[in-house]
Every structure is written in structure tokens, then in C-alpha cells.
Amino acid sequence: MSGTFLGMPTAPPRGTGNIRGSEPFPAAARTELGNAQLRRNVGKATRTIRDKRIAVTGELPDWEELRSAGAAIKRDVLSRLPDLLEQFEQAVTARGGTVHWARDAAEANAIVTRLVRGTGSDEVLKVKSMATQEIGLNEHLADEGITAIETDLAELIVQLGADRPSHILVPAIHRNRAEIREIFLRAMPGVDPDLDDDPAHLADASRRFLRDRFMRARVAISGANFGVADTGTLSVVESEGNGRMCLTMPETLITVMGLEKLIPSYADLEVFLQLLPRSSTGERMNPYTSMWTGVTPGDGPGEFHLVLLDNGRTATLADEVGREALHCIRCSACLNVCPVYERTGGHAYGSTYPGPIGAVLTPQLAGMDTGSGDPNGSLPYASSLCGACFDACPVKIDIPSLLVELRHQHVEQAGFDAEQALMKAASAAMASAGRWTAAQRAAQLGRLLGRGGRIRALPPPGSAWTSARDLPVPPKRTFRQWWDSAEGRAAIERARREGGAR
Amino acid sequence: MRVALFATCLGDTLFPDAIQATALLLSRLGQDVVFPEAQTCCGQMHVNTGYQREALPLVENHAACFADESIDAVVVPSGSCAGSIRHQHEIVAERFGRPGLRDQVVRSRAKTYELAEFLVDVLGVVDVGATFPHRVTYHPTCHSLRMLRVGDKPLRLLRAVREIDLVELPEADQCCGFGGTFALKNADTSTAMLSDKLRNVGATDAEYCTAGDSSCLMHIGGGLSRLQTGVGTKHLAEILATTERTIAPKQGALA
Numbered sequence: 001m002s003g004t005f006l007g008m009p010t011a012p013p014r015g016t017g018n019i020r021g022s023e024p025f026p027a028a029a030r031t032e033l034g035n036a037q038l039r040r041n042v043g044k045a046t047r048t049i050r051d052k053r054i055a056v057t058g059e060l061p062d063w064e065e066l067r068s069a070g071a072a073i074k075r076d077v078l079s080r081l082p083d084l085l086e087q088f089e090q091a092v093t094a095r096g097g098t099v100h101w102a103r104d105a106a107e108a109n110a111i112v113t114r115l116v117r118g119t120g121s122d123e124v125l126k127v128k129s130m131a132t133q134e135i136g137l138n139e140h141l142a143d144e145g146i147t148a149i150e151t152d153l154a155e156l157i158v159q160l161g162a163d164r165p166s167h168i169l170v171p172a173i174h175r176n177r178a179e180i181r182e183i184f185l186r187a188m189p190g191v192d193p194d195l196d197d198d199p200a201h202l203a204d205a206s207r208r209f210l211r212d213r214f215m216r217a218r219v220a221i222s223g224a225n226f227g228v229a230d231t232g233t234l235s236v237v238e239s240e241g242n243g244r245m246c247l248t249m250p251e252t253l254i255t256v257m258g259l260e261k262l263i264p265s266y267a268d269l270e271v272f273l274q275l276l277p278r279s280s281t282g283e284r285m286n287p288y289t290s291m292w293t294g295v296t297p298g299d300g301p302g303e304f305h306l307v308l309l310d311n312g313r314t315a316t317l318a319d320e321v322g323r324e325a326l327h328c329i330r331c332s333a334c335l336n337v338c339p340v341y342e343r344t345g346g347h348a349y350g351s352t353y354p355g356p357i358g359a360v361l362t363p364q365l366a367g368m369d370t371g372s373g374d375p376n377g378s379l380p381y382a383s384s385l386c387g388a389c390f391d392a393c394p395v396k397i398d399i400p401s402l403l404v405e406l407r408h409q410h411v412e413q414a415g416f417d418a419e420q421a422l423m424k425a426a427s428a429a430m431a432s433a434g435r436w437t438a439a440q441r442a443a444q445l446g447r448l449l450g451r452g453g454r455i456r457a458l459p460p461p462g463s464a465w466t467s468a469r470d471l472p473v474p475p476k477r478t479f480r481q482w483w484d485s486a487e488g489r490a491a492i493e494r495a496r497r498e499g500g501a502r
Numbered sequence: 503m504r505v506a507l508f509a510t511c512l513g514d515t516l517f518p519d520a521i522q523a524t525a526l527l528l529s530r531l532g533q534d535v536v537f538p539e540a541q542t543c544c545g546q547m548h549v550n551t552g553y554q555r556e557a558l559p560l561v562e563n564h565a566a567c568f569a570d571e572s573i574d575a576v577v578v579p580s581g582s583c584a585g586s587i588r589h590q591h592e593i594v595a596e597r598f599g600r601p602g603l604r605d606q607v608v609r610s611r612a613k614t615y616e617l618a619e620f621l622v623d624v625l626g627v628v629d630v631g632a633t634f635p636h637r638v639t640y641h642p643t644c645h646s647l648r649m650l651r652v653g654d655k656p657l658r659l660l661r662a663v664r665e666i667d668l669v670e671l672p673e674a675d676q677c678c679g680f681g682g683t684f685a686l687k688n689a690d691t692s693t694a695m696l697s698d699k700l701r702n703v704g705a706t707d708a709e710y711c712t713a714g715d716s717s718c719l720m721h722i723g724g725g726l727s728r729l730q731t732g733v734g735t736k737h738l739a740e741i742l743a744t745t746e747r748t749i750a751p752k753q754g755a756l757a
Contacts, residue, residue: 025688026687026688026689026690026691029688029690029691030690033690033691033694039694339676339677339679339695340688340691340695343691343694343695344691380552381683381684381687381688382688382691383681383684384644384677384679384680384681384684384692384695385550385644385645385681385682385684386644386648386677386681387644387645387647387648387649388644388648388675388677390648391648401589404549404550404552404590407550407551407552408549408552408553408554409552410552411551411552411553411554411555412555419551420553420556423548423551423553423556424556426547426548426556427545427548427553427556427557427559427560428559430511430542430543430545430559430560430563431542431559431560431562431563432540432542432563433539433540433541433542436511436542436543440514440515443515443516454724454727456728461686462686464685464686464687464689465685465686465689465724467689467693468689468693468696468697468725468728469685469693469696469721469724469725469727469728470723470724470727470728471720471724472516472517472720472723472724474515474516475516475517475518475519477518478514478515478518479509479513479514479515479518479521479522480509480514480537480539482518482522483525483537488522491522491526492525492526492529492535495525495526495527495529495530496529496530496532498530498745499529499530499531499532500532
């Protein structure tokens, strides 16, 4: 511990791990935008999922009420999180589980490593989990000589391809089947060299590969979609059943769960088990819903450990506005409707959490204050604020407003720079009509830049605009000049008479 | 009704035709249109870029300008500026404003309408008496669609226009990629979004793309102009304000 004095408020720890990119969003996006194959793959997949989602959410007459219920439950959880966590810990412990608390990625990784070592195994099976992606668990285990094998098909493709996930729900969304075939042939041990790119054959190859691992596995690591505070029950929802194999077959199960995944009672699952599959995969119900509570002799893993992960969540909770991002149930509906995500894919966001929710969650978990070039500082601006994400969110997170709030926080932290000088100047010019009309006259000088009624080239920062768009030359007369003119007065008078005659 | 026109900084300076059209249309519909001269800008660009502190003087100026009790309604021919007034002014006022500003902001907000909302909801008109013999496609701007929930009101107004050939825009509800300073800060992504919008506009064979927001039209129009498509942009107000008599000389000139 550092030399903290009693009574002195300490800031909650910031998150670490895979929640900060290596370059700002605009630069990373430029690279991704240049990949035509990626744009086609991501565009096609997001369009398909979003159409399915609209169809199945439209079926429910009480969809809006469900969304409101989901938001209300999450708000309630966050308002009394410490109490609920304590209740949850007691319930898990009472049913034979062991609870561990991790402040950041390093602590969580160390706990999991110690637990795996304790079993004597050097191989673990993984259930698809965002929390373990967030802390970089697989990489850490590899450094410690422990092999982690992803069992979700898409995660396996990403892992074998030595790639990073590009989507919360569909990590390999940026890959097509020809690319997947190549990855399997290159990296999957024991694969049939004649494998073609028929999706059924690809799935079959992964099934053969994984079946061997399931049979010999002694340890599995999962995340959790929900933790039920009053019973200590954990739940994972999935489509393939591979997760259930991991959750039931090994002797030891280790679950890493973000603090915000808690819900108060078993009955609350009713709301989320409707919201999540319809929002994420566009299915009425996901094929596999696994739930477990502590340990049961002779049934499933004999040892169960739960690692409760903070990693910046308490810090996020401390922000009265931004905490709403912790409502997120990781359905990825916002990614699938986001015009920015659709064109850049997930890698441009540099975090385990891409897309609109990532643009608010990442900077809050990990901060955006490591200097003017902090890539996380660019994330709140990676949105045109079109609002499609807010409409799609099953728990009504007002992502556009949160982005605007984070931009405010970023500007307040970042301090003086050229942009702020421009904004201050614009504000001063527009704070009174007198100065504003003077500025308008100056703007009319812009007429000198144009030819044929348009401006085709501007100096920076306007050059970003004229790289692909013309700008109209300012007209000879502003509206207020027209309004004050004899011509304007006559036109309004004529319009009034016409109206009266109608 | 005494209706104050909020011209918006962009409309006043770069797109006066859209504001003139709004003033003429409202006058023709029997409204007593006034233009509070002290008005400038709603501060949306500042707030959306993170400069809430710098937006405060603009919010103060706007509220002082329009809170006046003699004004029955404030009409804005811009979905995004109406959205800013409705959703952002209170945030800025609460965070940085002097005591009393919030109340003023709330009073001004309560009577502020985007143009299509005002025509359909307040005046109760759908047919405004316009004639516009051209092929037109309509882009529902993001803030009108999702911040204000104007729904199909602009389309109902357009459908009532005489001689108009209104064609549906494919993927209409997709953002054009403007987003204020987004177009500058993320120019490449913005351009990728714009190019899809332009392709969809092109697919309609429309002569004009219309919308309720000059800023989105500036973006789409800037792209159409760069590609030399010959397709024009016109603010919704300009179409609704056009009557047979005003377009007659143009037709004569073409003949």
C-alpha cells in the first residue's frame, strides 16, 4: 500500500489491460477504412443482425416497458452496489464457492494464475468472456506457461488467427469463410488438409478439435452475463453449447465477473433473458442458458471460484452522469446500428469494448488523461451523435448524451490548445448580435475563396472538409440584412396579404 | 400568434434562403413573424465538441432573446438546433449558469419548435399551399428523427405539395456523416458515410435532396457538388414556401 493517511479520500483505481489503444481513433480508423474486404464483411454482418433484431423486438408488445424495466433494475443495482455485492459474496460462499476481489487486471490475472497452478493443470478451457478479454488473461496465462483454449467458435477463429476480436458478440465479424478456412489450415492442430470453406465443414472441424479438449479438460474459465445477489447464482447465455461443456465437465471452474453484472434477485432474470438475446443475436431466446450456484457434490465442477473484477468500475460509478454506461449488458446492438462502427470495425477503437458503448465505457474504465495523445481521449469524438445507438439499446443507455458529457470532461482536463482558442473566439463573437454581425461581414470575405458559387479548397483545419466536399460561398446578404431591407419587409408584407386572401 | 424566428448562425450566414422561406411561409400561414435581432447561435457546436463552458454565453444570449413573454412560439428550421435548445441548454445552465438562467432556459424551451413540428402540431396544417413540380427525395436528419421524434411530419407536409414527385431515399435513416466537428475530427469516416448517402441519393434520380436541417444539407450538398452530380439540395422550408407564382419565372427562363 502507498502512504495513504486514514481519512484521506482515495481515488478508485483506473482499469488496466486491453482498454487502451496504441493510436488515436482517427488514425486507426483511416487504416481500417482502407480495408475494403473488412468493410464488406462488417457491413454485411451488421446489416443482417440489425434486421433480425428489429424483427424480433417488434414482435413484443411490451418491448418498451421491458427496456424501461431493464434500465430501472440496473439503476437500482448501481445505487446500492456495495450492499448487493456483500449479499452476493455471502450467498456464493454459503453455497460452497470461493470469492476473490480484484482491483485491476494485474490482480485478477494473478488470482486466476494462482488458482490454475493450484490444480496442477497447464491447460484451461475458456468460455467466451469479455471480462477476461478486458484483462488480457489469455496472454498473461501464456506468459506463465498455461495454455488457454477459446471454445466459442468465433473466439477460436480469432485466437488461431493471432488476431484481436472486432465485435463484442461476433468477435470474428471481420473475417469471411475463405479467411477462416485459411486460418484453420494454418493453425488448427490435426485439421483435415482437404478442408473447404463450407460453413458446416468449418464448424465440424472446430467441433472435432474442441471435443478432444473438452474430454481432457480439468479447469475452465468463464465470464458471467449475470450474477444474482440473493441466491449467489451465476449465468452464462450462449448459442453453441460449448460454454456449457466448459461449465459442467471440468473439476474446477473459475469465473471472472465485472462488478456491474449483478442483479438483485432471480426474478430479475426474467427481464434480461428477454432483452439480451433479442438485442444481441436477434433470437427470441438463446439456445443455451446455463446457471450454477456454488457447488453440488457429484454434479459439475467440485470447486468453484468467483473473481469479482473492479478494473475501473468503481471509478466509473463515481461519475454521476457517466455511470449509466455500467448498465450495459454487452448485447452489441449499438455496434450493429452504428454508422461509424460499420465502416471502421472494432479494431479502430483500440479496446476490448468497441463501438458506441466502447467509446463511453473505455475512457471511463481506463481514463483518458495520460496526456494529450491518449488514444482514449479520441474515443468520445468517434461518433456523429446520430443517436441510433440510444434507440437500439435494450437498457436505454443514452450513449449520445454520455459522449457529449465525456467530451466536456476531456476538454476540461485537456486545457488550453488551438481548438479551445477557436471555440473561445467563436463564443465571444456570437455572444452578442453586434459582434456577430461584424463576424458575419468577415465571413462574407470568404466569397473571395470561391469560384462558381462554391469553395473547393480551404487551409487546415477546413481542409479536412474540402478533402471530399465543396462549401457554398457565403451569400452576398445574410438573412438579417434581408429582413432589415425594404425588399425583405415588402416580401413579408406580400406573404401576409396572400395568406389573408387564402 | 406572435412567432419568433430563430435563424440559427448557419442559416443566417450561409443559408439565408431557407430562413427567408421559413419567414415567408409562416407569414403566409397568418403568423405574426418577428425576428429578435439580438439572437446569434444556440451553442450546439460548442456543446457537441465538449466546450460547455464556452457555450454558456450563447445559451444566456439565446434564453434572454426568446424567453420574452410577448413571444408565443419560437420556430427553428433546424432539427439539430431545436434538439440542442431542448436537450442541452438546461445541462449548460445547471452546470455553469447564474441562478435563474435555468428557469429562463426552461421557459424558452417549452415554446421552441422545429418547423415541421410547428406546422403540424401547433398550426395543425399539413397542406401549406405549396407547388413544387420537381422530383425530390427526403433525408430525415438524425436529430429530427431521434432527438425530436418528428416522425413522418416532414413527409406528410411534402406529400401535400402540389405536382411534387416525391421518391423514397434508400437507407434514409442512416446518418450522412456530418455531425458538426465530427466531419473535421474524423474526416475519413465522415467521408465514408457521406459517400454511401450520395450513392443512395443518386439512386433516386431526384433533382433535389431535401431535409429539415441546413447543416446536413451543407454536407450532402458539398458532396453532390464535388461529384458534379447536378443534383441540388433544398431546405424543406424552401419547398414548402414555393408557390406556382414564384417558380413561374424560372420555368419561363428554362423554356
